[in-house]
Amino acid sequence: MMTCDDFRDRAFDYLDGSLADPAAFRTHLEICPRCAEALAGIVHNGKILAAARVPAAPADLWPRIAAAISEGRPVARFRPLVATILAAAAALLVALTLFVTAGPSSRPRLDVLIVEADAEAQRGIRGLLPRYQDVDTATAFVDTFFRSDF
Amino acid sequence: MQGGDDSELVRRHLAGDPDAFRMLYEKYGEKVFASAFRIMGEHHAATDLMQEVFVKVHGELRRFKFESKFSTWLFRVAVNLAINKANEVGRHARIREKIQREGRGDPGGTKEGRPLDEQVHRALQDLSPKLRAIVSLRYLDGLSYEEISEVLDISMGTVKSRLFLAHETLRPMLKNVQLGQEP
Numbered sequence: 001m002m003t004c005d006d007f008r009d010r011a012f013d014y015l016d017g018s019l020a021d022p023a024a025f026r027t028h029l030e031i032c033p034r035c036a037e038a039l040a041g042i043v044h045n046g047k048i049l050a051a052a053r054v055p056a057a058p059a060d061l062w063p064r065i066a067a068a069i070s071e072g073r074p075v076a077r078f079r080p081l082v083a084t085i086l087a088a089a090a091a092l093l094v095a096l097t098l099f100v101t102a103g104p105s106s107r108p109r110l111d112v113l114i115v116e117a118d119a120e121a122q123r124g125i126r127g128l129l130p131r132y133q134d135v136d137t138a139t140a141f142v143d144t145f146f147r148s149d150f
Numbered sequence: 151m152q153g154g155d156d157s158e159l160v161r162r163h164l165a166g167d168p169d170a171f172r173m174l175y176e177k178y179g180e181k182v183f184a185s186a187f188r189i190m191g192e193h194h195a196a197t198d199l200m201q202e203v204f205v206k207v208h209g210e211l212r213r214f215k216f217e218s219k220f221s222t223w224l225f226r227v228a229v230n231l232a233i234n235k236a237n238e239v240g241r242h243a244r245i246r247e248k249i250q251r252e253g254r255g256d257p258g259g260t261k262e263g264r265p266l267d268e269q270v271h272r273a274l275q276d277l278s279p280k281l282r283a284i285v286s287l288r289y290l291d292g293l294s295y296e297e298i299s300e301v302l303d304i305s306m307g308t309v310k311s312r313l314f315l316a317h318e319t320l321r322p323m324l325k326n327v328q329l330g331q332e333p
Contacts, residue, residue, distance in 0.1 A: 008311070038321070041320075053267050054267070058197055068205050
């Protein structure tokens with residue numbers, strides 16, 4: 001005898017007409033109003049869901065996708081990490097080069113350089129100097145290091 | 151899902167034909183967008199996701215092994231990304247939407263706004279992203295249970311039991327919705 005669990009497993013096969021023993025299924029429907037209601041709900045929902053429309057994709061979506069592909073733009077979720085690391089590395093390289101090549105009195109302050117770096121680079125610098133709580137502390141350390149006579 | 155000349159388009163794309171990928175987009179873009187919209191629940195998020203999906207597929211098409219249909223592979227990438235994204239933002243967005251709906255009578259916004267579309271849209275937002283994906287693949291894209299199982303990489307039994315659960319959840323919300331009044 002078919003149970004409600006069996007009904008649940010076979011409801012879609014019954015509706016598709018692919019159930020091997022539809023008679024047992026129908027018998028269960030006659031004695032179980034709950035399953036009969038569930039089946040009627042599936043049929044009703046199916047018609048409503050199939051009739052519902054969704055908005056069209058924006059007309060300019062393909063040009064945007066094509067532009068992203070041709071620019072070799074990475075997938076959005078990876079962009080911040082890669083861009084941040086590259087920007088931070090570039091900013092640090094510029095800063096360190098200036099410190100090494102300039103004389104002690106003309107050395108620009110590193111914190112000024114970092115403040116001038118864009119927001120993404122600043123985030124990267126924080127990420128690259130995780131031992132320090134903020135850019136100011138890290139800057140003070142690097143600044144002191146390069147200004148000392150050694 | 152039609153697979154016929156998709157493999158040929160993929161081969162042409164891999165051979166350097168600049169139009170082949172656009173043709174694949176033209177063939178499947180609307181369907182993928184529809185699924186993305188259903189799962190993400192929001193037009194702007196679905197648009198962003200589409201860009202991410204097609205850039206990703208373009209980048210990974212070289213690894214396509216022609217063992218499955220291109221359309222199955224495309225839907226797998228799109229639906230899994232959509233489910234993950236929807237899960238990330240889902241909880242907060244659902245709460246926000248519920249507040250808007252209940253507090254201001256905001257219908258939730260399908261942008262095009264037939265009552266039937268908005269009622270379905272609202273009802274679907276109460277499903278988990280995984281259930282929304284199954285409902286969308288079945289009733290919007292018309293995939294068979296077997297194709298859905300391939301796209302989501304789950305057994306046919308799981309497809310059917312999730313679909314049953316989705317219907318049970320939707321039943322009270324859709325029971326008073328009637329067909330035949332749409333323009």
